Amino acid sequence: MSFLFGGLLGHPLRTTLAVGKFLAFTHLFLEYGYSTAPAVGPSMLPTLEILGEWLLISRRHRHGRNVAVGDVVAYNIPINDSFGVKRVLGLPGDYVLLNAPGSGNDSMIQVPQGHCWIVGDNLPASRDSRMFGPIPLALIKGKVIGRIKPFRFERLENPLQTAD
Amino acid sequence: MLRFVRQFSHHLIGYATWLPPLIWFNTYVAQVTFISGPSMYPFLNPQYNESLKRDLCLVYKLYAQWNLERGMVVTFRNPVDPDKITVKRIVGLEGDVIHTRPPYPQPTILVPEGHIWVEGDGDKSKDSNYYGPISHRLVTGRVTHILSPWKRAGRVRWWEHASSRSQP
Amino acid sequence: MSPPVKTFPAKDLPSAAQVGANGKVRRTEDGRPIDLARDCELRGLVQYECLVMQPEVAHSPIQCWPVQRLFRKCQDKNGAFTVETTAWEGPEAATTSTGTAGGHAMAGVGVGQPVQKLEKPLQS
Numbered sequence: 357m358s359f360l361f362g363g364l365l366g367h368p369l370r371t372t373l374a375v376g377k378f379l380a381f382t383h384l385f386l387e388y389g390y391s392t393a394p395a396v397g398p399s400m401l402p403t404l405e406i407l408g409e410w411l412l413i414s415r416r417h418r419h420g421r422n423v424a425v426g427d428v429v430a431y432n433i434p435i436n437d438s439f440g441v442k443r444v445l446g447l448p449g450d451y452v453l454l455n456a457p458g459s460g461n462d463s464m465i466q467v468p469q470g471h472c473w474i475v476g477d478n479l480p481a482s483r484d485s486r487m488f489g490p491i492p493l494a495l496i497k498g499k500v501i502g503r504i505k506p507f508r509f510e511r512l513e514n515p516l517q518t519a520d
Numbered sequence: 521m522l523r524f525v526r527q528f529s530h531h532l533i534g535y536a537t538w539l540p541p542l543i544w545f546n547t548y549v550a551q552v553t554f555i556s557g558p559s560m561y562p563f564l565n566p567q568y569n570e571s572l573k574r575d576l577c578l579v580y581k582l583y584a585q586w587n588l589e590r591g592m593v594v595t596f597r598n599p600v601d602p603d604k605i606t607v608k609r610i611v612g613l614e615g616d617v618i619h620t621r622p623p624y625p626q627p628t629i630l631v632p633e634g635h636i637w638v639e640g641d642g643d644k645s646k647d648s649n650y651y652g653p654i655s656h657r658l659v660t661g662r663v664t665h666i667l668s669p670w671k672r673a674g675r676v677r678w679w680e681h682a683s684s685r686s687q688p
Numbered sequence: 689m690s691p692p693v694k695t696f697p698a699k700d701l702p703s704a705a706q707v708g709a710n711g712k713v714r715r716t717e718d719g720r721p722i723d724l725a726r727d728c729e730l731r732g733l734v735q736y737e738c739l740v741m742q743p744e745v746a747h748s749p750i751q752c753w754p755v756q757r758l759f760r761k762c763q764d765k766n767g768a769f770t771v772e773t774t775a776w777e778g779p780e781a782a783t784t785s786t787g788t789a790g791g792h793a794m795a796g797v798g799v800g801q802p803v804q805k806l807e808k809p810l811q812s
Binding site for chain 3: 599600624625626650651652
């Protein structure tokens with residue numbers, strides 16, 4: 357008893373501080389290193405399923421750092437308080453179609469400085485840059501590097517990076 | 521000597537464990553920071569062209585994106601340069617009609633859902649008139665107090681600065 | 689919402705691609721203007737139009753039709769940039785706009801037959 361009180365439990369302040377430091381460290385790691393998040397919805401079919409997807413996100417790619425066209429990113433949706441997952445089709449200075457191919461409208465824009473153009477893989481079911489325009493790179497939380505499945509990990513490849 | 525090294529490194533590690541809580545606090549709760557540039561002149565940095573002194577401000581970061589009001593002085597990630605933090609005053613909220621200034625191409629604009637219209641107090645300001653309405657998700661904090669210089673130190677009374685240029 | 693941007697039709701792509709986002713004129717390493725067909729490598733990316741066959745059921749079978757998008761990776765003095773050329777040289781380019789480079793249309797792409805079928809057993 358006296359050992360317990362004299363040691364760990366005897367210093368509630370010290371214990372609290374240690375826990376607090378640990379929590380802060382963990383939070384920073386999840387914010388600036390790697391984090392995981394669920395993805396729900398039909399907008400990234402068939403790359404990601406509607407339900408049951410758990411993603412590994414590299415927060416080192418936050419704010420669009422080293423993100424390439426073709427990467428899948430997690431981003432803060434500019435018009436509400438949730439986050440989404442979409443594919444990057446254009447970075448600052450790139451040229452993209454304003455609408456989906458085959459929409460009958462071939463208008464294009466140049467992605468402005470500091471912005472990117474993101475579109476879901478399932479064109480009819482995705483609300484993306486075609487609706488709210490280019491989004492600031494600052495809203496990119498990170499790059500989706502893979503999906504975590506029970507007992508395995510599937511890397512997401514960038515179709516534009518790998519030569520065909 | 522060995523003992524000194526051991527003690528020194530022990531202390532160093534002890535101090536280093538305080539870094540994560542410190543960074544966390546600065547990012548999510550509050551931060552004391554210098555404001556540079558003339559864009560908020562004359563409210564901040566009134567002597568920007570006379571001296572290199574900059575205003576020291578307290579930026580409150582907890583729930584910064586919630587309950588934004590016209591007149592508030594906010595910090596946000598620059599939409600044109602994601603690594604830059606910018607300070608401006610909120611002139612319009614979503615649904616407001618703003619009478620823009622040049623170089624914005626249209627004379628008036630309706631601030632869209634989830635967006636705000638920000639402007640600097642000074643005329644040397646690259647603000648929403650340059651890059652358009654910004655998403656509220658870019659906001660990182662609110663300037664609540666001026667800490668230095670002493671003469672102007674005190675609470676930022678943003679509610680006295682409601683703009684006449686926006687109509688709800 | 690973002691900075692005011694100008695739109696242009698896909699047939700103007702060769703001239704629009706000459707200016708960077710900062711307003712500076714693009715030049716290749718040896719000082720020429722950018723020639724999309726010659727200087728830029730053609731790449732493809734497939735997106736989809738998917739149909740959830742039974743939306744009311746979890747894990748419903750899903751049928752997806754591919755939508756081919758074409759991109760060209762270009763290099764100018766200041767680095768790399770990407771140009772979507774789907775509407776300029778893709779299969780629909782000839783019908784929607786005139787006078788494009790042509791000759792680069794990929795065979796058998798565009799909205800066509802369902803090549804990818806994700807089938808999941810129905811949950812009872």
